[in-house]
Amino acid sequence: xxxxxGLAAVCVSFLACTGSSSSSGGKQxxxxxxxxxxxxxxxxxxxSQNSLDWPGTxxxxxxxxxxxxxxxxxxxxxxxxxxxxxEYLERDLKTEDSGKIMWHDNGSVIHLMGKDTNLKLKxxxxxxxxxxxxxxxxxxxxxxHYIYKKKA
Numbered sequence: 001x002x003x004x005x006g007l008a009a010v011c012v013s014f015l016a017c018t019g020s021s022s023s024s025g026g027k028q029x030x031x032x033x034x035x036x037x038x039x040x041x042x043x044x045x046x047x048s049q050n051s052l053d054w055p056g057t058x059x060x061x062x063x064x065x066x067x068x069x070x071x072x073x074x075x076x077x078x079x080x081x082x083x084x085x086x087e088y089l090e091r092d093l094k095t096e097d098s099g100k101i102m103w104h105d106n107g108s109v110i111h112l113m114g115k116d117t118n119l120k121l122k123x124x125x126x127x128x129x130x131x132x133x134x135x136x137x138x139x140x141x142x143x144x145h146y147i148y149k150k151k152a
Contacts, residue, residue, distance in 0.1 A: 047107030
């Protein structure tokens with residue numbers, strides 16, 4: 001009899017702990033996924049904006065049709081502003097711009113908008129991937145030239 005009461009108490013406790021709530025108390029949601037027989041929780045609010053150390057200075061040498069390349073430096077600030085400096089190699093041409101960044105809904109893409117700058121970048125771990133006009137990562141033979149590396 002004592003074993004039966006003990007088992008009933010354990011079942012009631014278990015059901016109370018695993019009961020679902022009909023209201024969501026916050027903006028963040030979590031999905032449950034079965035992985036190898038175990039349950040794993042994935043956080044939909046986990047993205048580049050809130051999980052990576054994205055402020056800093058990033059550099060790349062972009063391809064250029066009539067010069068060896070365009071050495072480009074982008075400074076992303078914590079206050080969501082940026083500065084961009086470009087120097088055309090072996091030419092006497094430098095450009096500078098600044099402005100605000102805008103995070104896209106998914107929290108992994110930033111849009112740099114300045115007087116002369118309109119650039120979308122996917123934020124990765126210590127790097128930025130320049131996106132094409134359609135918002136996709138640039139692919140092909142020159143793709144590696146469109147990856148900005150974070151300076152230490």
